[in-house]
Amino acid sequence: MEDQQGQADDSHVVNIPPLVQELREQLANDHSSEVQVQFGGGSPPCPIVIAEVGHLTRNVDEAMYDPHRISIGPYHKNPDLAMEAEKIRSLRAVLSAASSSAALEVYVDELERLEDHARRCYAHSFGNISSREFVRMLLLDGCYVLAQFGGVGGVRRWNHAGAGMSSGHVEGGAPxxxxxxxxxxxxxxxxxxxxxxxxxxxxxxxxDKILQITVSDPSAHAAGRIMLYVHELLKRLQYCSVAPAPALRPGNLLHLVHMHFEPTNPPSQTAGEAPGGKKLGRWRTATEYYFVGVTFKPRPLDSGKVRSILDVNLDSGGGTLEIPPLNIDAETWRLLHNLMALEQRNPGAAGSHVTAYCVFMSQLACTAADVDLLSRKGIIAHGLGNNSEVAGRFANLCKGILFSLDDPSGNYLRATCRALEERFQSRARRWMAWLGRKYFDNPWLFIGLVAAAVGLACTVVQAVYAVLSYN
Structure with a gap:
């Protein structure tokens, strides 16, 4: 019995040395992979990591992040979306524009050298995609973008002169x-x-590499060619008025779009504020600000002082909030959602300016009354069904987004929010605003108030003269 009991006890004994060795090997492998990702394995680091959108954000509206016409990159590699024939034609156009020495083998060899670096620019490893398929995807997708939007090969289907939005708010830009x-x-x-x-x-x-091989210039950059299209597109959609500096190097095409969304005043203007004090809870709605006397005024992009729709300005007195007009179409939400997703994954390289703006607008215009007020003031223009639909879109804009209003380095509108909150909490200003709204907005009430004041003054004067004559 004792032997059997001892054997039963031995069956639960853990073999410690092999387990320790296994864990040490896993720690070593994890450390080596971390160093490889951080330092790029001898390659320059990726400025922007291309990652999947988190489930909490995607679940709000999955259609905002999925392609419907063409697949670029490995995340949505789908035969139904690939547009394979169009990509092959773009490859042929690029090859025809290249010098005789730049054969197809040269493109494949150069991209094979960049494969590992390209894979490290994605948050997913894509071990199910072979090296051959991955390089083929990079070559075809790159040739398609350069031919269609960079003018390489002379087959550009949509030039930047026709990339804008029509007056009827055609979604996404018109051909x-x-x-x-x-x-x-x-x-x-x-x-x-x-x-x-x-x-x-x-x-x-x-x-860049495909363009450099095509034009036989190792210093050529594709950003300059595609920038013309992107800037004209966003300018016609009235999202921005100034192009980013030519020296900037984007991480991908969405990052190139993101570079146009920069506020004129950087967030460093609030970085020197003393710590402590009352924390900001949230923005008030437009109707709440209007109730305490805040005036809303559109700030046009063509004024020479406004770079993009992010240039929100509060005057020195805190009574006038100037907001660049936002023209809303069906693609506005898609663009803002994806720009925020880019910032959420790359806060160091991309910042959080668009997220700060979206949080501001999502709380400022979250009810139909707010949208109606901002529409009447010329700040929001939309061709959607009604103001309630627009308000619902704004209310859901930042669901699943991580952002702190009190972060001075990430919230470039922190000082504006604090100034408006102090005005909202001032009882004197609220009473003055209430009197102004009640009596001075209606001319007949204003005339009645003046008449009552004159009558009261006459009564007082009459009483004084009566007392003096009696004496």
Missing amino acids: PAAAPSGDRLETVAVVRDVFYLVENQIPFFIL
């Missing part, structure tokens, strides 16, 4: 006037899928 009307929806879908989606991307240095 050139010469394009057939039947291609309009295809153009909108392709522009949206290529430029707006955070997951539908390839690293920008792949485009």
Whole structure:
């Protein structure tokens, strides 16, 4: 019995040395992979990591992040979306524009050398995609972008002169006037899928390498060619007025779009504020600010002082809030959602300016009354069903987003929010605003108030003279 009991006890004994060795090997492998990702294995670090959108954010509206016309990159590699024939034609156009020495083998060899670096620019390892398929994807997708939007090969289907939005708020930008009307929806879908989606991307240095081989210039950069299209597109959509500095190097096409969304005043203006004090809870709604006497005024992009829609300004007296007009179409939400997703994954390289702006607008215009007020003031223009639909979109804009209003380095509107909150909490200002709204907005009430004041003054004077005459 004792032997059997001893054997039963031995069956629960853990073999310590092999377990320790296994854990040490896993720690060593994890450390080596971390160093490889951090230092790029001898390659320059990726400026922007291309990652999948988190489940909490994606679950709000999955359609905001999925391509519907063309697949770029490995996340949404789908035969139904690949547009394989169009990509092959773009490859042929790029090869025809290259010098005779730049054969197809040269492109493949150069991209094979960049494969490991390109893979490290994605948050996912994609072990299920072979090296051959991965390099083929990079080459075809890169040639497609350069041919269609960079003018390489002379087959650009949609020039930047026709990339803007019509007065009827056609979603996503309209094709050139010469394009057939039947291609309009295809153009909108392709522009949206290529430029707006955070997951539908390839690293920008792949485009640079293909261009350098094509033009036989190792210093050539694709950003200059594609920048013309992107800037004209965003300018016609009235999102920005100033192009970013030519020296900036984007990580991918969405990052190139993101570079246009920069506030004129950097967040460092609030970085020197003393710590402590009352923390900011949230922005008030537009109607609440209006109730305490805040005046809303549109700040046009063509004023020469406004770079983009992010340039919100509060005057020195704190009574006038100037906001650049936001023209809303069906693709506005998609663009803002994906720009925020880019910032959430790359806070160091991309910052959080767009997220700060979206939090501001999502809380300022979260009810139909707020949207109605801002529409009447010329700050919001939309062609959607009604103000309630727009308010619902704003209310859901930042669900699943991590952001702190009290972070001075991340919230460039922190000082504005604090000044408006102090005004909102001032009882004197609230009473003055209430009197102004009640009596001075209505001319008849104002006339009645003046008449009552004159009558009261006359009564007082009459009483004084009566007392003096009696004496």
